[in-house]
Amino acid sequence: MQKQCKGCGAAIQSSRPDDYGYVPEHLLGDEEVICQRCFRISHYGLDEIGPVLAQDSIKAIRAGLDWADGVLLVVDLIDFEAGLPQELIGLIREKPCLVAANKADLLPKQTPLPEVRRWVKERLDHMGFRAEVIVVSAAAGEGFPQLADWIQDLKGNLLIAGVTNVGKSRVIARLLQMRLGGGYRGSQKPTVSPYPGTTVECSSWELITGFRLADSPGYVPQGRLSDLLCPECARELIPDHRLSSSLYPIEKGHVLHIPGLAGIECVQVHGEGVLMGFSGSGVGWRKSSAKHLDKWLWEHERHCSVDSWEHKSITLQPNTDLMIHGLGWVSARKTTYDLRIHLPAGVRISLRPNLIGPKKFR
Numbered sequence: 402m403q404k405q406c407k408g409c410g411a412a413i414q415s416s417r418p419d420d421y422g423y424v425p426e427h428l429l430g431d432e433e434v435i436c437q438r439c440f441r442i443s444h445y446g447l448d449e450i451g452p453v454l455a456q457d458s459i460k461a462i463r464a465g466l467d468w469a470d471g472v473l474l475v476v477d478l479i480d481f482e483a484g485l486p487q488e489l490i491g492l493i494r495e496k497p498c499l500v501a502a503n504k505a506d507l508l509p510k511q512t513p514l515p516e517v518r519r520w521v522k523e524r525l526d527h528m529g530f531r532a533e534v535i536v537v538s539a540a541a542g543e544g545f546p547q548l549a550d551w552i553q554d555l556k557g558n559l560l561i562a563g564v565t566n567v568g569k570s571r572v573i574a575r576l577l578q579m580r581l582g583g584g585y586r587g588s589q590k591p592t593v594s595p596y597p598g599t600t601v602e603c604s605s606w607e608l609i610t611g612f613r614l615a616d617s618p619g620y621v622p623q624g625r626l627s628d629l630l631c632p633e634c635a636r637e638l639i640p641d642h643r644l645s646s647s648l649y650p651i652e653k654g655h656v657l658h659i660p661g662l663a664g665i666e667c668v669q670v671h672g673e674g675v676l677m678g679f680s681g682s683g684v685g686w687r688k689s690s691a692k693h694l695d696k697w698l699w700e701h702e703r704h705c706s707v708d709s710w711e712h713k714s715i716t717l718q719p720n721t722d723l724m725i726h727g728l729g730w731v732s733a734r735k736t737t738y739d740l741r742i743h744l745p746a747g748v749r750i751s752l753r754p755n756l757i758g759p760k761k762f763r
């Protein structure tokens with residue numbers, strides 16, 4: 402069988418230094434290797450080759466599913482809806498599936514995780530996708546004992562799948578570190594990086610008890626704002642801080658905005674209430690007046706600029722969130738808002754019951 406990089410799954414080759422899987426010939430031996438790209442990502446935080454292409458990743462995911470007895474679907478709690486593309490769900494729903502709602506360490510400290518789990522379960526039920534759910538943090542270890550129990554009960558080949566950058570490789574790295582299934586005999590771990598599209602092929606680890614865990618390239622989702630920017634600007638939008646929120650009394654004629662990325666204009670308020678802006682990344686929401694909206698959208702100091710904006714009108718009910726894929730969300734409290742949303746063309750939005758704060762369950 403063709404040798405693979407243990408970090409990203411790419412087939413090892415020694416002829417094209419600018420391509421995936423390159424290892425200089427004199428470094429090839431019998432032991433496990435990692436490619437030059439993985440080495441540079443891990444040591445210098447640099448990816449000179451770039452992300453996996455959507456058509457290659459879907460091909461690899463399909464092949465991984467043919468091999469797998471079960472699937473662990475990893476989703477990012479801070480960018481939840483972007484993690485559930487219909488095509489991906491359609492592919493994995495035939496297999497026994499567990500959903501790991503990852504990055505729980507980024508939720509506000511006092512967030513009750515059983516409530517988050519119920520929220521995730523209800524959102525999946527609403528989409529007609531029945532799966533068990535565990536809330537986890539690959540960074541802090543939350544939920545991993547339960548995850549390990551589920552995997553061990555499966556007693557078969559497990560594929561870890563999900564969209565790019567949700568933490569699939571970091572989940573595997575933690576499972577290997579826990580010595581799941583007696584551990585494995587090698588020493589190389591999957592490459593983890595803040596850039597989406599790091600893993601390029603499926604690659605598996607054989608555990609001492611005989612079954613295998615496989616990492617897979619991320620499904621490349623449509624409509625995530627972070628994916629429209631260059632890697633450096635995208636990095637600023639990718640959730641990596643504990644979620645912060647700001648509360649704004651908003652009236653007709655006010656806007657909440659993130660300069661150069663999003664504007665939410667209040668067209669009408671139906672009572673007294675507030676909007677809350679949530680973000681788990683290096684950018685945050687600000688309040689201004691609608692008359693300055695154009696200035697905020699067009700005149701900013703961001704490196705990447707948006708050349709085409711889309712405008713949508715929505716009504717946001719109390720205790721619901723307007724989620725902007727790949728950016729963050731705004732939540733209405735106490736009253737209903739009629740809003741006009743200004744976003745870079747192609748960015749998707751979702752409306753949902755609020756993730757943070759008091760909830761009504763059916």
Ligand SMILES: Nc1nc2c(ncn2[C@@H]2O[C@H](COP(=O)(O)OP(=O)(O)OP(=O)(O)O)[C@@H](O)[C@H]2O)c(=O)[nH]1
Binds near residue numbers: 564566567570572600
């Ligand atoms: N705070 C936090 N960050 C996490 C967690 N899990 C993963 N990350 C971070 O999320 C980013 C992506 O992690 P990866 O494991 O490379 O994600 P992936 O799903 O394998 O991504 P691709 O290979 O690009 O599809 C990295 O910066 C990780 O450190 C978590 O539980 N908490």
Ligand SMILES: [Mg+2]
Binds near residue numbers: 593
């Ligand atoms: Mg990965």
Ligand SMILES: [Zn+2]
Binds near residue numbers: 408
């Ligand atoms: Zn590699």
Ligand SMILES: [Zn+2]
Binds near residue numbers: 630631633634704705
């Ligand atoms: Zn940029």
